[in-house]
Amino acid sequence: DSGVTQTPKHLxxxxxxxxxxxxxxxxxxLSVYWxxxxxxxxxxxxxxxxxxxxxxxxxxxxxxxxxxxxxxHSELNLSSLELGDSALYFCASSPRQGPxxxxxxxxxxxxxxx
Amino acid sequence: QQPVQSPQAVILRExxxxxxxxxxxxxxxxxxxxxxxxxxAPVFLMILLKGGEQKGHEKIxxxxxxxxxxxxxxxxxxxxxxxGTYFCGTxxxxxxxxxxFGTGTRLQVFP
Numbered sequence: 001d002s003g004v005t006q007t008p009k010h011l012x013x014x015x016x017x018x019x020x021x022x023x024x025x026x027x028x029x030l031s032v033y034w035x036x037x038x039x040x041x042x043x044x045x046x047x048x049x050x051x052x053x054x055x056x057x058x059x060x061x062x063x064x065x066x067x068x069x070x071x072x073h074s075e076l077n078l079s080s081l082e083l084g085d086s087a088l089y090f091c092a093s094s095p096r097q098g099p100x101x102x103x104x105x106x107x108x109x110x111x112x113x114x
Numbered sequence: 115q116q117p118v119q120s121p122q123a124v125i126l127r128e129x130x131x132x133x134x135x136x137x138x139x140x141x142x143x144x145x146x147x148x149x150x151x152x153x154x155a156p157v158f159l160m161i162l163l164k165g166g167e168q169k170g171h172e173k174i175x176x177x178x179x180x181x182x183x184x185x186x187x188x189x190x191x192x193x194x195x196x197x198g199t200y201f202c203g204t205x206x207x208x209x210x211x212x213x214x215f216g217t218g219t220r221l222q223v224f225p
Binding site: 002033035042043044045048050055056058090092100101102103104105106107108 | 148154161211215216
């Protein structure tokens with residue numbers, strides 16, 4: 001157990017639907033990062049939050065949005081789902097912003113869009 | 115731009131050594147290394163910072179050439195548990211809020 005909790009572990013939904021993925025960072029970590037990993041592909045950066053504020057964005061689609069709440073947990077919302085959105089979605093956390101800390105990843109949510 | 119890793123895949127026997135390279139087209143502030151086993155989360159191995167500081171918690175080593183914007187991961191006396199996909203992640207000096215991962219190197223160690 002890495003200390004980063006992601007729920008649900010698996011999600012199967014139909015095209016056009018909306019889902020919410022949840023992430024609780026490791027205790028004491030203020031930064032949360034979301035990554036998408038398609039089948040046998042690398043990790044694509046989506047978005048980062050630090051202590052409730054959005055700090056960096058990657059190639060996140062307009063259909064996707066995220067937020068970090070006062071208790072530091074984060075949610076990634078995916079709407080108008082398409083088959084191509086099927087992927088593993090990872091959340092990671094680190095103590096603070098900046099380059100001095102390694103990331104701790106959660107076990108991921110496997111999203112299947114049918 | 116995504117960092118490029120080489121080789122794309124490596125096959126080793128137990129006890130053999132391997133080097134994995136990571137090259138970026140941009141100036142770097144730090145380089146991270148992670149290992150991911152199939153279907154699992156990436157696990158942090160090491161971070162190398164501009165200026166030479168290195169932080170890690172496993173018995174592996176790495177180098178970071180800031181001028182060449184390259185990093186190399188050295189796996190010596192490989193064990194079966196080393197199998198997995200290795201990713202480098204890079205942070206730029208003016209944008210240290212996000213880690214951009216490389217293309218990945220798949221390593222397989224056989225008995």
